[in-house]
Structure formats: structure tokens, C-alpha cells
Amino acid sequence: MRKRYHEVARVGDVPPGTGIPIALPGDPECVLYCTEAGEHFASTALCPHQNERLDRGRLEGCEVVCRRHHLRFDLRTGDCTNAGGYWLRTLDVKVEGGSILVGVWEDD
Numbered sequence: 451m452r453k454r455y456h457e458v459a460r461v462g463d464v465p466p467g468t469g470i471p472i473a474l475p476g477d478p479e480c481v482l483y484c485t486e487a488g489e490h491f492a493s494t495a496l497c498p499h500q501n502e503r504l505d506r507g508r509l510e511g512c513e514v515v516c517r518r519h520h521l522r523f524d525l526r527t528g529d530c531t532n533a534g535g536y537w538l539r540t541l542d543v544k545v546e547g548g549s550i551l552v553g554v555w556e557d558d
């Protein structure tokens with residue numbers, strides 16, 4: 451297995467304070483976020499509570515707030531910050547030369 455990075459967007463494609471749906475190999479439902487401060491994060495798309503789409507949620511700093519029951523997830527760690535027992539799978543993001551890349555573990 452090795453991590454391969456896939457271009458999912460260009461810098462500027464995601465308005466600050468929002469998330470957009472993206473598709474990755476093996477994981478067609480993910481979200482790419484841009485915070486108001488311009489940092490990019492990515493996660494799987496469905497809330498681990500009851501599967502609401504998180505691209506419809508609200509960003510507050512580095513946290514995404516699910517619109518359905520308002521659980522909050524820290525996009526740096528995946529931790530749920532206002533309830534126990536929930537965790538969001540976050541993805542590795544890097545920016546290179548104006549491209550936003552997300553890392554995916556793939557077979558060699």
C-alpha cells in the first residue's frame with residue numbers, strides 16, 4: 451500500500467467557509483472544505499451520527515457542524531467535540547502549485 455495524492459480542485463474553487471462534494475478513488479462521497487482562514491481539509495461526506503451530508507453543514511473555524519443534530523467535528527482530527535462516541539474520518543490534504551491534493555491509500 452502507498453499513499454497517492456489526487457488533484458480534487460484548484461485553490462479558489464472552494465469558497466471560504468464552505469465545503470464541496472468531491473470524489474476519490476474508492477471513496478466517491480467525500481467533502482473538501484475551505485475555512486474562512488483559507489485552510490483546506492477533507493473528510494468522508496456522511497455524518498457518523500445519522501448520515502446527513504456534511505457538505506450541507508456549517509463551518510466554524512476548523513469545525514464542521516452537521517445541520518441535522520448539530521454535532522461538531524474537528525477537521526484537524528476527526529474528533530466530535532460536543533458528544534461522545536462519534537468520529538469523522540478525515541483525509542490528508544496538501545496544496546501544491548495552486549492544486550489541492552487529497553491522499554488516498556492504494557495498493558501498489
Ligand code: FES
Pocket residue numbers: 497498499500501502516517518519520521
Ligand atoms: S446526522 Fe449529523 S448530527 Fe445527527
